[in-house]
């Protein structure tokens with residue numbers, strides 16, 4: 069069999085599995101490569117749940133991606149007869165006086181503005197209304213809420229499985245446990261050298277997540293910094309009925325203080341499974357090889373003290389499970405979906421700054437359009453590489 073393809077996708081996590089499927093769906097000859105066998109728990113896409121919200125407070129340019137992803141995930145569910153997206157509603161809490169929020173102070177207002185602009189069903193709630201509807205959340209009088217009705221959670225591992233299955237069904241070749249060591253642009257295409265072989269393609273989708281810096285030229289490495297993020301599941305057995313998905317929405321809570329926030333999910337695995345939350349990790353940047361994957365009892369105690377007891381006083385201090393993950397942040401915490409200037413056959417499609425999963429199905433579609441036709445339906449200009457190089 070020939071080793072030449074229209075496109076090679078390097079890395080088959082959230083972005084790569086979506087890209088491989090969408091490329092194959094367009095009739096291109098596609099090879100997908102991964103150093104592991106996705107889904108796996110070494111990168112950015114594991115831990116059983118990812119928030120899906122539609123009105124995006126990170127910036128107006130994201131809502132077209134989230135809305136399209138929502139449609140695509142529903143389509144993928146139908147095509148593969150799997151459950152990927154579950155609607156629970158989402159509660160975003162923030163201080164009324166945004167000057168007390170040190171990070172992303174505009175997030176709440178931008179979320180409400182996006183909901184209004186794109187007709188996304190929502191309510192803005194006072195602290196008293198939050199206490200009435202969701203007494204599990206210990207809000208103060210100086211806080212307010214945004215409730216989005218159609219938000220919910222995605223099952224990240226199942227999303228990858230489903231899209232890889234659809235990629236294969238559409239003729240994509242998938243090689244797992246094959247590491248890409250080198251990518252070189254030549255006059256006859258781009259050569260991809262792996263632990264097993266050398267392949268050639270007109271275009272490469274580089275969706276290597278936290279491993280991306282290793283595959284880039286030195287001048288780009290510092291633009292993509294991997295960080296550690298831990299998900300904690302705390303015991304709620306005694307108050308399980310108050311933490312079920314029917315009673316307890318997904319949440320994002322901007323707390324007063326420097327870089328103080330928490331996000332999380334209801335109890336998704338029965339009374340003994342706990343409810344989960346993530347909090348900022350104070351560790352410096354890391355790498356997939358050097359990240360501390362174990363979680364100390366001191367870390368757990370600190371998360372209970374600083375977040376769980378303060379925000380959800382009915383939860384127990386007993387932590388039933390943890391999961392360590394990596395996310396890759398750019399200097400402005402936005403995405404990069406763009407061609408490399410010195411090698412336009414290579415498209416970077418990975419670093420999603422900790423908020424990329426909800427957009428991944430649409431990112432895969434947009435990247436496939438870029439490869440197939442040279443442009444995408446959704447405007448990707450906000451995710452250019454040049455904005456970071458100019459500011460670097």
Ligand SMILES: Cc1cc2nc3c(=O)[nH]c(=O)nc-3n(C[C@H](O)[C@H](O)[C@H](O)COP(=O)(O)OP(=O)(O)OC[C@H]3O[C@@H](n4cnc5c(N)ncnc54)[C@H](O)[C@@H]3O)c2cc1C
Pocket residue numbers: 078079080081082083084101102103104106110111112113115117118119120246247248249275276277278279280283297298299346393394395417418419420421422423424425426427
């Ligand atoms: C704890 C946590 C919680 C999050 N919560 C949310 C959320 O609620 N909502 C949301 O929208 N986003 C969330 N995110 C962000 C989201 O999960 C990421 O944006 C997304 O998963 C990134 O996927 P990726 O495809 O870029 O990386 P990955 O899924 O890590 O995929 C990269 C793949 O490339 C492969 N690879 C790398 N190098 C090579 C090589 N040299 N050769 C072959 N294969 C290679 C890897 O093996 C891997 O499979 C969260 C992130 C974390 C860490």
